[in-house]
Amino acid sequence: MNRPRALFSSFRRLMDSESWAMVARALVLAAASGALTGLALLALLPASAALASGGAGRWLVVLACVGAAAAILEFMQIRTGYRGALGFMRTLHHAVGDKIATLPLGWFKADTAGRLSRLSSQELVNLAEATGHFLYSMVSNAASVVVIWIGAWFWDWRLGLLMTFAAPMLALFMNAARRLTARGHALTEPTEEELASRIVEFSRCQGALRSCNAASAGLENAFSTNAKAGRSAMLWSSLGLLMSGTLTQIIVTSMVYLVGLLAVGGEFQPLEAIAAIGMCLRFTTMLDAVSNGLFGLEERRQSLIGIDEVMDAPSQAVPEVSKKQTDPGAVALRDVDFAYESEHPVLRGVSFEVPARSMCAIVGPSGSGKTTIARLISRFYDVDTGSVAVGGADVRELTTEDLMAQLSMVFQDVYLFDDTLEANIRIGSPGADDAELRRAADLAGVTEIVRRLPEGWSSRVGEGGRSLSGGERQRVSVARALLKRAPIVLFDEATSALDAENEAHIVEAMEELRRHSTLLVIAHKLETILAADKVIVLNSRGEVAQEGTHEQLIAVPGTYADFWAQRESAAGWRLVRHTPARQRARSSYPSRP
Numbered sequence: 084m085n086r087p088r089a090l091f092s093s094f095r096r097l098m099d100s101e102s103w104a105m106v107a108r109a110l111v112l113a114a115a116s117g118a119l120t121g122l123a124l125l126a127l128l129p130a131s132a133a134l135a136s137g138g139a140g141r142w143l144v145v146l147a148c149v150g151a152a153a154a155i156l157e158f159m160q161i162r163t164g165y166r167g168a169l170g171f172m173r174t175l176h177h178a179v180g181d182k183i184a185t186l187p188l189g190w191f192k193a194d195t196a197g198r199l200s201r202l203s204s205q206e207l208v209n210l211a212e213a214t215g216h217f218l219y220s221m222v223s224n225a226a227s228v229v230v231i232w233i234g235a236w237f238w239d240w241r242l243g244l245l246m247t248f249a250a251p252m253l254a255l256f257m258n259a260a261r262r263l264t265a266r267g268h269a270l271t272e273p274t275e276e277e278l279a280s281r282i283v284e285f286s287r288c289q290g291a292l293r294s295c296n297a298a299s300a301g302l303e304n305a306f307s308t309n310a311k312a313g314r315s316a317m318l319w320s321s322l323g324l325l326m327s328g329t330l331t332q333i334i335v336t337s338m339v340y341l342v343g344l345l346a347v348g349g350e351f352q353p354l355e356a357i358a359a360i361g362m363c364l365r366f367t368t369m370l371d372a373v374s375n376g377l378f379g380l381e382e383r384r385q386s387l388i389g390i391d392e393v394m395d396a397p398s399q400a401v402p403e404v405s406k407k408q409t410d411p412g413a414v415a416l417r418d419v420d421f422a423y424e425s426e427h428p429v430l431r432g433v434s435f436e437v438p439a440r441s442m443c444a445i446v447g448p449s450g451s452g453k454t455t456i457a458r459l460i461s462r463f464y465d466v467d468t469g470s471v472a473v474g475g476a477d478v479r480e481l482t483t484e485d486l487m488a489q490l491s492m493v494f495q496d497v498y499l500f501d502d503t504l505e506a507n508i509r510i511g512s513p514g515a516d517d518a519e520l521r522r523a524a525d526l527a528g529v530t531e532i533v534r535r536l537p538e539g540w541s542s543r544v545g546e547g548g549r550s551l552s553g554g555e556r557q558r559v560s561v562a563r564a565l566l567k568r569a570p571i572v573l574f575d576e577a578t579s580a581l582d583a584e585n586e587a588h589i590v591e592a593m594e595e596l597r598r599h600s601t602l603l604v605i606a607h608k609l610e611t612i613l614a615a616d617k618v619i620v621l622n623s624r625g626e627v628a629q630e631g632t633h634e635q636l637i638a639v640p641g642t643y644a645d646f647w648a649q650r651e652s653a654a655g656w657r658l659v660r661h662t663p664a665r666q667r668a669r670s671s672y673p674s675r676p
């Protein structure tokens with residue numbers, strides 16, 4: 084976990100310069116109006132003494148002037164302060180959102196969705212509120228306290244002495260009370276994150292949860308753990324509040340007692356004593372306000388630590404300008420080692436090249452790292468050692484825009500945005516005209532979906548595309564890739580064989596993609612493998628076991644021959660040796676012109 088930075092600097096870096104300037108101005112105004120309020124209270128002492136001797140006029144003028152100036156400054160502070168807090172609220176989401184967009188995909192874990200949704204909805208708003216409610220009030224009251232404390236020394240050393248003891252004592256107790264509150268928060272924070280994740284899971288994965296009858300258990304556990312932690316946290320923070328509240332009362336009583344003693348001893352006139360008691364009461368309420376402000380900010384510390392963790396997470400380094408691509412359309416992996424978690428290597432020493440405008444099939448057992456290779460080419464993750472080159476340039480030397488311009492992806496986990504069908508395809512190439520869009524949709528089989536849906540192209544697909552079937556979602560994703568016409572297409576066939584109709588569309592789309600682009604397919608269908616110019620065979624250790632054309636590979640005993648025999652028997656195929664397999668394959672995937 085990152086070391087928690089100072090509260091203030093955590094706030095500061097979440098603001099843009101404009102809202103920071105506004106907040107800083109409001110803080111200066113708060114300090115000035117607080118100091119004037121303190122002066123006005125102090126002026127009550129000589130004014131009341133003068134009142135007793137009949138010469139209060141001069142002091143009343145001073146009181147009125149200082150009071151009016153304090154009120155004007157406070158008004159200015161509130162205006163500027165709220166504008167600053169609103170600006171902060173506006174920029175907070177941008178600051179966190181911009182940061183998240185630069186993080187490598189490896190940063191996003193299973194609980195990230197819940198954590199981020201809580202952070203962006205609840206915690207960021209809480210923080211912005213804290214600025215408006217606590218920060219200014221704390222600074223203003225702290226300034227008043229300092230002025231009254233200094234003035235008290237000048238007026239009567241015993242009063243000054245009492246205040247001098249009171250403030251650090253209170254600070255000490257406040258600190259202890261804050262620790263107790265923080266202890267409570269540390270208990271609830273993880274349970275709240277867990278609860279948010281379980282709620283997100285509960286709403287997203289209803290089908291899976293119901294099918295294994297696990298719907299209620301995880302969520303109920305999260306609720307009861309959270310409630311238990313909440314009760315403990317309440318106990319801790321109540322204890323903290325009790326401590327600071329009791330101490331405040333002790334200080335008030337001591338002050339009133341001291342002033343009473345001085346009055347009885349004849350050192351304060353009656354009116355002066357009343358004014359001094361009033362000032363002491365005000366002094367303690369101000370101390371209380373300072374401590375409340377500190378408490379309020381303290382309560383946000385956990386949120387700030389959570390935000391700090393996001394803001395401090397190492398971003399993926401992206402160059403300002405891309406390196407020149409010397410071999411457009413080509414893909415090459417050189418000695419790539421990669422692990423999602425360091426103790427479980429996934430790819431070991433993987434090297435292969437895919438020349439521009441060729442078709443390469445990657446085959447291997449489940450879990451051998453085929454999808455991982457596609458993710459590394461897309462730079463969703465960075466390799467541990469070795470390199471991945473796209474168009475002849477290391478992917479780490481390309482800007483995200485340039486890399487993504489080179490690639491189209493048709494992956495297994497197709498995610499569609501909660502928008503219309505048309506928008507979901509256009510995202511591949513926003514500038515494409517209607518004719519191009521219709522052609523891509525025809526080829527990928529989306530036109531049939533459009534005809535079926537009552538609102539046609541304007542039908543919304545729901546969050547993640549949930550109103551479409553898995554096969555339909557993949558067709559939309561294929562149409563996107565067709566429209567984009569990127570030089571390199573990464574294609575995961577896994578779900579393409581969902582149904583015969585879907586498969587026919589996928590075959591047709593792949594033929595089209597092949598005409599214009601380099602095609603790297605995580606292949607499952609035998610036809611696809613036969614049609615490839617090159618087959619990369621991974622073994623279960625994540626190594627390239629063999630590489631070559633189908634004819635070359637099938638001719639020798641090894642992983643590929645075993646794999647092929649297994650697949651053939653599963654598919655009910657029989658390989659006829661010496662039959663020009665590629666010729667058969669070309670009947671499905673004609674070679675490019």
Ligand code: ADP
Pocket residue numbers: 423424429447448449450451452453454455456
């Ligand atoms: P394939 O596509 O060949 O089935 P993958 O590339 O999906 O294999 O996965 C290779 C290995 O990496 C598997 O053991 C899998 O459990 C693991 N893996 C995949 N994705 C992640 C991830 N996001 N975090 C941790 N491990 C992962």
